[in-house]
Amino acid sequence: xxxxxxxxxxxAIIQKVHRIEDERSQADLVAGRLETLGFIxxxxxxxxxxxxxxxxxxxxQIGFTRxxxxxxxxxxxxxxGAPA
Numbered sequence: 001x002x003x004x005x006x007x008x009x010x011x012a013i014i015q016k017v018h019r020i021e022d023e024r025s026q027a028d029l030v031a032g033r034l035e036t037l038g039f040i041x042x043x044x045x046x047x048x049x050x051x052x053x054x055x056x057x058x059x060x061q062i063g064f065t066r067x068x069x070x071x072x073x074x075x076x077x078x079x080x081g082a083p084a
Contacts, residue, residue, distance in 0.1 A: 001078070001079055001080075001081055002074065002075045002076075002077060002078060002079065003045065003047075003058075003060070003069075003074040003075070003077035003078075003079050004055075004058065004071050004074035004075045004077075006045075006047045006079065007047065008047050008048070008049055008050055009046070009047065009048075010046070010047055011044055011045065011046040012044070012045060012046075012079035012080055012081065013042060013043070013044055013045075013079060013080045014039055014040065014041055014042065014043045014044075014045055014077060014078070014079055015041055015078045015079055015080055016041060016077075016078045017031050017034050017035050017039055017040075017041075017076055017077055017078075018031065018076045018077075018078060019031040019032075019076075020076075028076075030073055030076065031076055034073065034076065034077065037067065038062050038063075038065065039062070039077055043062055044062070045060055045061070045062050045077075045079065046060070046061045047059070047060060048060065048061050048066060054071070055071060056070055056071045057069060057070055057071075058070075058071060058074050060074070
């Protein structure tokens with residue numbers, strides 16, 4: 001499941017940040033930046049709210065910090081299923 005699939009007010013645990021490399025072996029700068037900001041495996045995340053049109057952007061909370069991510073950025077983050 002991806003972070004972009006999580007519903008508002010649900011929490012989950014990050015499993016992995018997916019990196020996409022092109023044919024020239026360019027590093028995925030967005031994935032690297034997400035990891036630098038704290039999106040690392042084992043971290044609890046919560047969706048606070050989503051934008052009205054198409055769910056973009058998504059407001060995410062990690063600890064006491066909130067981030068606004070585009071849907072495309074949130075799709076790079078794989079999570080464990082949301083607890084019931």
